[in-house]
Structures are given as C-alpha cells and as structure tokens.
Amino acid sequence: MSAALASNWKQSGSxxxxxxxxxDYEHATPDPLADSAPGxxxxxxxxxxxxMVLLAKLQAGIEAIEATxxxxxxLGFTLRLKTSDxxxxxxINFPREVxxxxxxxxxxxxxxxxxx
Numbered sequence: 001m002s003a004a005l006a007s008n009w010k011q012s013g014s015x016x017x018x019x020x021x022x023x024d025y026e027h028a029t030p031d032p033l034a035d036s037a038p039g040x041x042x043x044x045x046x047x048x049x050x051x052m053v054l055l056a057k058l059q060a061g062i063e064a065i066e067a068t069x070x071x072x073x074x075l076g077f078t079l080r081l082k083t084s085d086x087x088x089x090x091x092i093n094f095p096r097e098v099x100x101x102x103x104x105x106x107x108x109x110x111x112x113x114x115x116x
Contacts, residue, residue, distance in 0.1 A: 031073045032099040032100065033098070033099075033101070034073075036101045037072050037073070040072050041071075044069040048108075049067055051112050052064075052067035052068075052069060054112060055067075055079075055111055056090060056092075058111075058114070058115055059111070060079075060090040062088055063083060065083060066082040067079050067081050067082075068080045074098050077094075078092075079091075079092065094107050094111075095107065
C-alpha cells in the first residue's frame, strides 16, 4: 500500500474510502483473488460465520453477534459486524500474502487455530 493510500485511508459510517495517486497505478496488477473473491465471500458467509466472529474478537478486539465478510483480497479481508453497540466494520490483515482460494482457506484456518 502506498504512503498516500495509507495516510488517506478513512472509514466512514457508510463505507470505506481511499485515495490513490495516479502514479501508483503504473505498476499495479490485478489482485490474484479478484476472480475468486465472490466465491470466497459466499463460502465464508454461508459456512463460517462463527469463525469470522472469533477472528473479529481475536484480531480486532470487537465482540460481535454476527459477522459478514464484505471483501477479501491477497492481504486480508473486511468484516461488517453486528455488535451490542450497533454495526461496525473492520479490516483484518492476513499474516502473509495469499494468491489462491486454497491459500486463503489455509491462512484463515491457521488464524482460527491460534485462538486460545
């Protein structure tokens, strides 16, 4: 992530915004999960809500009642969380970059297994 993007990254109540300088696109390549992300999201949101609630607590310190994965890329994922205080969002980074749906699954399993 470029310094410009990192320093301008903001989260509002209705979504996430970021600014990217045009020159940052010169060497950019598509995210390797771009084509498989919809399938990963569907799988996680159908079969692994409890794991996402756990990761929200462990990785972001947010106690959630429900969790929905709203995006995933090679560096991590974004969750929309229903909490006792209302709806919150968080970004959770993977411990290492992933390149395939299989890598993504393996890393998510590792993250859940780290739970005490």
